[in-house]
Amino acid sequence: xxxxxxxxxxxxxxxxxxxxxxxxxxxxxxxxxxxxxxxxxxxxxxxxxxxxxxxxxxxxxxxxxxxxxxxxxxxxxxxxxxxxxxxxxxxxxxxxxxxxxxxxxxxxxxxxxxxxxxxxxxxxxxxxxxxxxxxxxxxxxxxxxxxxxxxxxxxxxxxxxxxxxxxxxxxxxxxxxxxxxxxxxxxxxxxxxxxxxxxxxxxxxxxxxxxxxxxxxxxxxxxxxxxxxxxxxxxxxxxxxxxxxxxxxxxxxxxxxxxxxxxxxxxxxxxxxxxxxxxxxxxxxxxxxxxxxxxxxxxxxxxxxxxxxxxxxxxxxxxxxxxxxxxxxxxx
Amino acid sequence: xxxxxxxxxxxxxxxxxxxxxxxxxxxxxxxxxxxxxxxxxxxxxxxxxxxxxxxxxxxxxxxxxxxxxxxxxxxxxxxxxxxxxxxxxxxxxxxxxxxxxxxxxxxxxxxxxxxxxxxxxxxxxxxxxxxxxxxxxxxxxxxxxxxxxxxxxxxxxxxxxxxxxxxxxxxxxxxxxxxxxxxxxxxxxxxxxxxxxxxxxxxxxxxxxxxxxxxxxxxxxxxxxxxxxxxxxxxxxxxxxxxxxxxxxxxxxxxxxxxxxxxxxxxxxxxxxxxxxxxxxxxxxxxxxxxxxxxxxxxxxxxxxxxxxxxxxxxxxxxxxxxxxxxxxxxxxxxxxxxxxxxxxxxxxxxxxxxxxxxxxxxxxxxxxxxx
Numbered sequence: 001x002x003x004x005x006x007x008x009x010x011x012x013x014x015x016x017x018x019x020x021x022x023x024x025x026x027x028x029x030x031x032x033x034x035x036x037x038x039x040x041x042x043x044x045x046x047x048x049x050x051x052x053x054x055x056x057x058x059x060x061x062x063x064x065x066x067x068x069x070x071x072x073x074x075x076x077x078x079x080x081x082x083x084x085x086x087x088x089x090x091x092x093x094x095x096x097x098x099x100x101x102x103x104x105x106x107x108x109x110x111x112x113x114x115x116x117x118x119x120x121x122x123x124x125x126x127x128x129x130x131x132x133x134x135x136x137x138x139x140x141x142x143x144x145x146x147x148x149x150x151x152x153x154x155x156x157x158x159x160x161x162x163x164x165x166x167x168x169x170x171x172x173x174x175x176x177x178x179x180x181x182x183x184x185x186x187x188x189x190x191x192x193x194x195x196x197x198x199x200x201x202x203x204x205x206x207x208x209x210x211x212x213x214x215x216x217x218x219x220x221x222x223x224x225x226x227x228x229x230x231x232x233x234x235x236x237x238x239x240x241x242x243x244x245x246x247x248x249x250x251x252x253x254x255x256x257x258x259x260x261x262x263x264x265x266x267x268x269x270x271x272x273x274x275x276x277x278x279x280x281x282x283x284x285x286x287x288x289x290x291x292x293x294x295x296x297x298x299x300x301x302x303x304x305x306x307x308x309x310x311x312x313x314x315x316x317x318x319x320x321x322x323x324x325x326x327x328x329x330x331x332x
Numbered sequence: 333x334x335x336x337x338x339x340x341x342x343x344x345x346x347x348x349x350x351x352x353x354x355x356x357x358x359x360x361x362x363x364x365x366x367x368x369x370x371x372x373x374x375x376x377x378x379x380x381x382x383x384x385x386x387x388x389x390x391x392x393x394x395x396x397x398x399x400x401x402x403x404x405x406x407x408x409x410x411x412x413x414x415x416x417x418x419x420x421x422x423x424x425x426x427x428x429x430x431x432x433x434x435x436x437x438x439x440x441x442x443x444x445x446x447x448x449x450x451x452x453x454x455x456x457x458x459x460x461x462x463x464x465x466x467x468x469x470x471x472x473x474x475x476x477x478x479x480x481x482x483x484x485x486x487x488x489x490x491x492x493x494x495x496x497x498x499x500x501x502x503x504x505x506x507x508x509x510x511x512x513x514x515x516x517x518x519x520x521x522x523x524x525x526x527x528x529x530x531x532x533x534x535x536x537x538x539x540x541x542x543x544x545x546x547x548x549x550x551x552x553x554x555x556x557x558x559x560x561x562x563x564x565x566x567x568x569x570x571x572x573x574x575x576x577x578x579x580x581x582x583x584x585x586x587x588x589x590x591x592x593x594x595x596x597x598x599x600x601x602x603x604x605x606x607x608x609x610x611x612x613x614x615x616x617x618x619x620x621x622x623x624x625x626x627x628x629x630x631x632x633x634x635x636x637x638x639x640x641x642x643x644x645x646x647x648x649x650x651x652x653x654x655x656x657x658x659x660x661x662x663x664x665x666x667x668x669x670x671x672x673x674x675x676x677x678x679x680x681x682x683x684x685x686x687x688x689x690x691x692x693x694x695x696x697x698x699x700x701x702x703x704x
Contacts, residue, residue, distance in 0.1 A: 103483070181456060185455070236672065241347075250338065251338070254341065256456070256693050260491065304704065307704075309704050310383060310384055311346070313347035313353075314347040314351050314354070314384075314389065314562075315349040315388070316384065316385025316386065316388040316389055316704055317385060317388070317703075317704045318382070318383075318385050318701045318702060318704060319701075319702040319703075319704060321699070321700055321702065323700075
């Protein structure tokens with residue numbers, strides 16, 4: 001057998017074999033192996049709870065695959081709330097005919113990504129739908145994390161905060177766009193897809209007053225900052241030149257007329273904290289491989305509450321708007 | 333050493349150079365006897381001006397009047413309806429370039445048609461249409477071709493390649509428009525305050541700067557053909573200020589790294605071989621302009637979607653939404669912010685008018701790159 005068939009989702013013997021040989025093998029832990037209708041968990045602290053559906057096409061791209069994103073995405077959502085990732089669920093909707101080898105690779109990638117945080121998959125589901133009813137494979141993961149650092153919120157930015165971005169922006173959106181459109185770009189264009197818990201944990205232990213923290217996924221940096229400006233009713237002023245953008249991403253934007261600030265990221269976050277603490281935060285981030293390009297890109301003021309202002313090196317300025325009405329492919 | 337993409341723009345976004353040009357323009361413009369109303373003909377320049385905030389670097393007596401040079405914006409609704417009608421034909425695949433997908437005609441947009449199940453494909457390069465035609469020999473593959481002189485050679489090259497490959501299921505719906513007749517139409521109207529032109533970048537690479545030579549003679553307006561980077565536009569402005577101050581009036585080329593007087597003669601020959609001027613073409617908001625667009629020559633009529641599928645296509649002119657002032661903006665008589673529905677009923681996600689759709693449209697540029 002080389003391809004997924006409808007019988008694999010039928011609830012019978014074939015499905016049992018698939019679950020045992022593939023999912024249990026890769027994700028095995030005491031709770032999952034109980035095979036009960038639901039996982040029984042014991043959590044005493046306040047928790048964060050999140051869910052996300054993943055539909056990226058192509059399934060495999062430079063720097064990652066749908067499995068890696070499905071784990072990193074949900075783990076990152078928890079991390080952004082100051083929560084240590086603990087338990088995940090994973091539901092697979094598989095299109096009839098998906099190569100079993102592809103599914104194995106994706107599951108192996110999920111397993112490898114799980115090892116980068118304290119998260120475990122404790123429950124799951126598998127459905128197989130007829131050809132054409134979905135595009136190869138959709139994965140939904142939900143996650144529960146233990147809040148170890150409370151009070152992080154989009155509503156907490158205040159004038160005098162510094163805005164830091166954890167690395168160069170737009171790599172995931174650019175990579176998936178180039179892969180989908182068959183655009184061969186020279187240079188090293190690869191997704192930033194990564195589990196951010198390690199970097200976030202280091203910040204949380206750094207005796208900093210973190211006001212806001214968010215991974216810049218769909219809508220990119222522009223969306224996160226606009227949401228923050230509105231939620232906290234503050235103005236965010238950015239130095240355009242300080243925003244790190246890699247050569248290949250800049251190249252793709254130049255060629256196709258996109259803005260890197262609109263591109264999705266899958267392993268890049270933005271941080272707001274009092275300006276005086278920015279050097280310490282940068283020092284912590286730059287000491288780690290994933291965030292070694294972290295940069296201070298701007299600060300919070302009261303100039304135009306609710307708006308994000310982009311300042312050019314030659315003295316002009318404009319608003320950075322929310323990305324709108326663009327023809328962007330499905331990327332996460 | 334290999335050429336990197338950034339080598340093509342890096343020096344042309346240099347903050348010190350831009351500041352120095354701003355200072356020089358401000359100094360020299362004090363001698364201007366009348367305000368300079370510069371029409372940047374091309375939407376690419378409008379985009380540059382807004383994206384880099386160049387208006388803020390210029391003195392009060394230099395103003396931009398945005399021109400009609402956005403191929404998506406000037407497409408009248410009945411032509412967009414053509415695209416929709418073609419996509420609704422049995423066994424049809426309609427291909428076009430990016431922004432066209434979202435422009436509303438009178439029957440909605442191609443994006444809505446695609447959602448309703450039509451096979452509509454946005455392309456990055458026209459030659460992809462040939463690949464699609466080969467992969468789908470039993471389908472009618474129609475390339476809805478748009479653009480000024482810049483993109484016309486690519487459509488001609490597509491037709492050339494299709495003929496050489498013996499591909500017979502590929503058709504072109506040609507909407508290629510020309511810069512000089514449009515500029516003449518705006519100036520002939522007499523209401524636009526334009527007294528200087530920034531000439532298009534990419535169009536001029538193909539046509540050469542010679543196509544603008546009648547402008548100083550007819551209208552007494554200096555022309556500076558400029559590149560698309562901020563330093564290019566600022567330097568172009570300085571050239572216009574100097575011409576005015578020296579009471580000169582000529583076509584000058586700032587964008588000398590790509591534009592010659594004669595242009596790309598190979599591309600011109602390719603266009604000449606396959607296309608000819610139409611008697612007239614209706615521009616959105618501006619109306620009928622004689623000889624302002626191209627169509628396939630009679631000898632290639634069997635590749636011309638307009639002729640082959642004529643029975644599916646209507647030709648009645650369809651006017652814009654009554655609140656939309658795209659036409660007035662395209663004629664250089666209004667700025668996007670004077671429109672009552674700008675940013676409210678009309679946004680890039682719900683465009684009422686074409687100028688809000690394309691990234692080269694003035695309204696879209698004002699919306700995306702709003703000044704503080």
